[in-house]
Amino acid sequence: MPEPRILTVAEALREATDLCMRRDPRVFVMGEGVADPKAIFGTTAGLAAAHGAARVMETPIAENGFTGLAIGAAMMGRRPLIVHQRVDFALLSLEQLFNNAAKLHYVSNGRHRVPLVVRMIVGRGWGQGPAHSQSLETLFAQVPGLKVVLPATAREAKGQLIAAIEDDNPVVMIEHRWVHYATGAVPEGHYTVPLDGPRVVREGGDVTIVATSYMLLEALRAAETLAQAGIAAEVIDLAVLRPFVADPIVESVRRTGRLLCVDTGFRRYGAGAEIVASVVEQALGALKAPPVRLGLPEHPTPSSRALLGGFYPTALSIIDAAATLVGAGPARVEGPRAALAAALATVPMDVPHPTFRGPF
Amino acid sequence: MPEPRILTVAEALREATDLCMRRDPRVFVMGEGVADPKAIFGTTAGLAAAHGAARVMETPIAENGFTGLAIGAAMMGRRPLIVHQRVDFALLSLEQLFNNAAKLHYVSNGRHRVPLVVRMIVGRGWGQGPAHSQSLETLFAQVPGLKVVLPATAREAKGQLIAAIEDDNPVVMIEHRWVHYATGAVPEGHYTVPLDGPRVVREGGDVTIVATSYMLLEALRAAETLAQAGIAAEVIDLAVLRPFVADPIVESVRRTGRLLCVDTGFRRYGAGAEIVASVVEQALGALKAPPVRLGLPEHPTPSSRALLGGFYPTALSIIDAAATLVGAGPARVEGPRAALAAALATVPMDVPHPTFRGPF
Amino acid sequence: MTGSLDLYRAMLRIRLVEEEIAARYAEQEMRCPVHLSIGQEAVAAGVCAALRRDDQMVSTHRCHAHYLAKGGDLKAMLAEIYGKAAGCCGGRGGSMHLFDHDAGLLLSLPIVASGLPIAAGVALSFAQEGSARVAVGFCGDGSIEEGVFHETLNLAAVHRLPVLFVLENNLYSCYTGLGDRQPARPFTDLARGYAMPVETADGNDVHAVRAATGRAVGRARAGQGPTLLVFDTYRWREHCGPNYDNDAGYRTEAEFLDWKARCPLARLRAELVRDGALDEAAELAMLNAITAEIEEAFAFARAAPFPEADTVAEHVHA
Amino acid sequence: MTGSLDLYRAMLRIRLVEEEIAARYAEQEMRCPVHLSIGQEAVAAGVCAALRRDDQMVSTHRCHAHYLAKGGDLKAMLAEIYGKAAGCCGGRGGSMHLFDHDAGLLLSLPIVASGLPIAAGVALSFAQEGSARVAVGFCGDGSIEEGVFHETLNLAAVHRLPVLFVLENNLYSCYTGLGDRQPARPFTDLARGYAMPVETADGNDVHAVRAATGRAVGRARAGQGPTLLVFDTYRWREHCGPNYDNDAGYRTEAEFLDWKARCPLARLRAELVRDGALDEAAELAMLNAITAEIEEAFAFARAAPFPEADTVAEHVHA
Ligand SMILES: Cc1ncc(C[n+]2csc(CCOP(=O)(O)OP(=O)(O)O)c2C)c(N)n1
Ligand SMILES: Cc1ncc(C[n+]2csc(CCOP(=O)(O)OP(=O)(O)O)c2C)c(N)n1
Numbered sequence A, B: 001m002p003e004p005r006i007l008t009v010a011e012a013l014r015e016a017t018d019l020c021m022r023r024d025p026r027v028f029v030m031g032e033g034v035a036d037p038k039a040i041f042g043t044t045a046g047l048a049a050a051h052g053a054a055r056v057m058e059t060p061i062a063e064n065g066f067t068g069l070a071i072g073a074a075m076m077g078r079r080p081l082i083v084h085q086r087v088d089f090a091l092l093s094l095e096q097l098f099n100n101a102a103k104l105h106y107v108s109n110g111r112h113r114v115p116l117v118v119r120m121i122v123g124r125g126w127g128q129g130p131a132h133s134q135s136l137e138t139l140f141a142q143v144p145g146l147k148v149v150l151p152a153t154a155r156e157a158k159g160q161l162i163a164a165i166e167d168d169n170p171v172v173m174i175e176h177r178w179v180h181y182a183t184g185a186v187p188e189g190h191y192t193v194p195l196d197g198p199r200v201v202r203e204g205g206d207v208t209i210v211a212t213s214y215m216l217l218e219a220l221r222a223a224e225t226l227a228q229a230g231i232a233a234e235v236i237d238l239a240v241l242r243p244f245v246a247d248p249i250v251e252s253v254r255r256t257g258r259l260l261c262v263d264t265g266f267r268r269y270g271a272g273a274e275i276v277a278s279v280v281e282q283a284l285g286a287l288k289a290p291p292v293r294l295g296l297p298e299h300p301t302p303s304s305r306a307l308l309g310g311f312y313p314t315a316l317s318i319i320d321a322a323a324t325l326v327g328a329g330p331a332r333v334e335g336p337r338a339a340l341a342a343a344l345a346t347v348p349m350d351v352p353h354p355t356f357r358g359p360f
Numbered sequence C, D: 001m002t003g004s005l006d007l008y009r010a011m012l013r014i015r016l017v018e019e020e021i022a023a024r025y026a027e028q029e030m031r032c033p034v035h036l037s038i039g040q041e042a043v044a045a046g047v048c049a050a051l052r053r054d055d056q057m058v059s060t061h062r063c064h065a066h067y068l069a070k071g072g073d074l075k076a077m078l079a080e081i082y083g084k085a086a087g088c089c090g091g092r093g094g095s096m097h098l099f100d101h102d103a104g105l106l107l108s109l110p111i112v113a114s115g116l117p118i119a120a121g122v123a124l125s126f127a128q129e130g131s132a133r134v135a136v137g138f139c140g141d142g143s144i145e146e147g148v149f150h151e152t153l154n155l156a157a158v159h160r161l162p163v164l165f166v167l168e169n170n171l172y173s174c175y176t177g178l179g180d181r182q183p184a185r186p187f188t189d190l191a192r193g194y195a196m197p198v199e200t201a202d203g204n205d206v207h208a209v210r211a212a213t214g215r216a217v218g219r220a221r222a223g224q225g226p227t228l229l230v231f232d233t234y235r236w237r238e239h240c241g242p243n244y245d246n247d248a249g250y251r252t253e254a255e256f257l258d259w260k261a262r263c264p265l266a267r268l269r270a271e272l273v274r275d276g277a278l279d280e281a282a283e284l285a286m287l288n289a290i291t292a293e294i295e296e297a298f299a300f301a302r303a304a305p306f307p308e309a310d311t312v313a314e315h316v317h318a
């Protein structure tokens, strides 16, 4: 059998877009910088050359305007994919996205369709600062009519983006900048990863860890270390925040009795809150300990790395939370945790760590 | 002792604004229609005549622009109060509100202050339709740096608005249109109701009902009926979604063992999720039954009243949920519930019911 | 090519439908906000007379006249306002969400200026398909205060999209006059910022509106890009609802009477009578035909069934 | 009144600070994005020379020159870029959030055009207080594509606010040229849509910039409202970062050399030398003084302590 093809998530997203543009002439890409030399962190690299400026449209700096433009084209049967280089910029387009894209199918009693994909990127590292680093996934996830997906691994990212482009509904894809670097085996050609809910990524019987986006990579790293300490963590990629499907999580917690949620965005009012609430509604009796939520604290993102030490959940904080949750004393995880901590310490914390790049 | 002064919430808000404008020349009001004959459902009635057009500024239809204008004036020490006639319109101003108003104090290391009040109104009834009826309170509540308050009763509304105007932070006040009609005894003169968390509105030992805004009025009506059936509900007004304070709720659930949350906005990713998650984290053992959440279903608001029958939680659905939660059979609530149902049936469901107007 | 008589019939039909809505609104069976177009009929009729059925328009909260002038189904419109299953939105939208895709009224939106980039996007789809169809986005004098109006004009101009922006200036946004919202300058100057051709005409002169629109449509079909059209007109009744509100204090009875004297229907009627194109008999026949259609449509809408409550959660996702 | 020599010193200081940042960026101790202003110094120096210290400016992601020209503290700026506690934001903002309220640089924001309505709001506060101070909002050629630019100009015009909108046209938004983003027309036409006075000048001619700004400031202080100022200039280095990127493919080396030949510093220097206002000795003294200040400031910023980790949650609420 042939060597598996290892791509970064950024390359996988680029490949998905190129493939969909080749398969369907109605697909086009629009946004600020989609055809420029940086090509949205490489995710649109070469597309303008391959498909022409008419299908890879540079736009003015007008997020609300070009979002409406895309909605109008989508209503007429085109299949636009638009990109925002930061979630923070997409805040300018929420009126179009929430009032129009999300509601037109419903309010037209099913007659209108808005096959639109909105990609937006979560900044992190190198002093990004408060307005270039927001994730805000539950902001989008609470709006009926949207689908919201957060890719974490390369194979899924490609399949999820193809599924999103082929979906007849508006799909918001929130991509963490550091996820772009993650590598994994990516099949050639066309396939989809359905936007239909969580996916068990690693099996284990001691504790259920639910994470999204970059936090999934941290969780997987933590699970490895926990395994070395004899703690078997089941890791679930929530992946799709809307439509929200709790069943695989509930089912897992019924087996493990312990739930740890790790949000990429804020902990307060985060996806973890909905997960915990849904689980206790259905499986209160199965809980052996109070569920634990990790996520961003209740303040903006400072620029200086000196202030970021405790800002983001890490494999280490996930390990500690999981160990406490299963009632394992510090002694039990100490060794493997120390080894991981040492490995992590070799790289500054404001750049993505190589060992978190997979292959996953 | 004198007759208590009964005002509507709309009148109470108007009085609070007028009082603050008289006390502090830096306070001014700005928005679309603040000085027009309708005066934002009467909440700004007479203010232009009393304080002049310079302090009650009509604006162009430019939500994002005048929000930024208010932020700039606030940074320089003025105290703007801006108003959006619908939450749905405020979606255009989130970039200013989230990236600037909420973060400037933090990113300036405490040097800048943004003493800004943003009022926005949730539409309901008379066929409002999908884009004139959104509540979206957790959208605002998830942003650190903001304070978010939802008034429900007249005395509190006046005190909360005065507190908001005197607060040195940006405060978002989300007012349900039907709450404007609610009446209650309102003290004369200056007083504040601190923006510091939930408030027990009615005591009871059988079940804890946490609600906000108009749902608090439904909950109180339900509690009365439940009492007639011998079920003592403790009703808590969450009131302030940010900063989020769970303690009084946790403390109540420790006593009742049962939790029912009623969201004014969507149930999924709603405030109820955060409440349930916070409660189970701190008081899992106290729960005698799985917590229950009520709120809006996962679709937009249709215009036709024929489709709205099951859309909004009501005193009746709250009664049913509470009764089930305490393990009371239908028989036990049947009588009082039927009486309430009959009373409610006398008024169409797309206009506010007189018996829900208090006085509270 | 629509003749003057057809234009008059179109305007009269709009007027009579709106007046019937106003007359029946107090019955409280139309339980949604209504923004009537009485006084502004010439813009709707004139613009649509210059369009083909397969051209697509995007309208605003004040969409009745646009919907009717473009050929939208009257029964589906009234059923929608009555909240019935036979409504164009199945009762889900109400008066501010009217649409009839087949007739070329793609969409109406209740959020000010929100439909403008969507109209430009429709034009983008025409350009991508190499079709000669044009898109039209309606907006009021308040809409041009929204940033997205400007983002849209710039987008349409730089991509030379086949779209018309029809600015219906009725002097007010709700109860606030232009002077409190914008500096004094000709609206035509707005187009210069986008190097966009502009047409302006008396919005109560249906011929002038049609002619101006025709020139813009010609450019759009020829691949010469967008045009801003500016038409001055006047809303006779209150911003939202069936009544007159000249006593509310934000505008004067005199101003209203002045505009009423320039009624777009009376103006065209005088011309038709002068030219002998409309005599009493013909007018009566026209009036009776329209009245009969309207009565039948109202009867249909009132008798039509409400949507089934259990369908409320359908069509969230396609 | 700032003399030509002071203007030259101001521009040279900006140039040398930026070049030192560029030279040291590879050390990876300034761990935040930097948007250098090299090539655009005349706009910053000319505008600020026409202002009083207590006038307040709001800048963008490209704020270094504005901050320095307005008198912002150099040590606090560099410490901020180094992420230190002594930074103007205590390390919380980085290069795109520079401010020095006392010097009259109220705020810089990384979101395009986001600072413009805030600048107008500052002007509103001046108007409410009856002060003669003016506010300035900087924006690039990309910023005018954002709707809020237009909402702000309309708001400022209708309320006659004492605010200047300084449009720094450097032909590009990141790596996208004007032609891909806007139709061809003079930027001055943008002001007509708001009946707003407009001033335009060569952005590399500091005298012209100062004179144009002076006229606008005069009107603003006299209660005659806002002005749009349009200055053409050029960014020499990459959009974000220390390097040159003429080989990246979005612009040509020739274009860059053409603009470099019109260096705003060289231009003023030639004038000073011609007028005998600057001889070798004086220039050397100036150079040494500035270099010494910069070296001291970098030494300070590098040696300064980082903020304490446990202060991170402070100042969420006032
Ligand atoms: C974004 C937004 N802001 C405010 C409103 C409330 N509103 C509804 S109609 C209207 C007036 C719009 O004026 P104009 O564009 O002139 O249209 P007209 O009503 O005069 O036909 C306003 C402000 C809205 N629907 N959307
Ligand atoms: C709302 C928003 N959209 C996009 C960006 C990304 N961005 C940062 S700088 C920039 C270019 C702005 O161009 P211009 O206004 O001409 O300023 P210049 O960089 O040329 O000085 C862009 C698009 C942003 N910061 N904010």
Ligand SMILES: [Mg+2]
Residues within 6 Å of the ligand: C140, C141, C142, C168, C169, C170, C171, C172, C173, C174
């Ligand atoms: Mg109008």
Ligand SMILES: [Mg+2]
Residues within 6 Å of the ligand: D140, D141, D142, D168, D169, D170, D171, D172, D173, D174
């Ligand atoms: Mg530029």
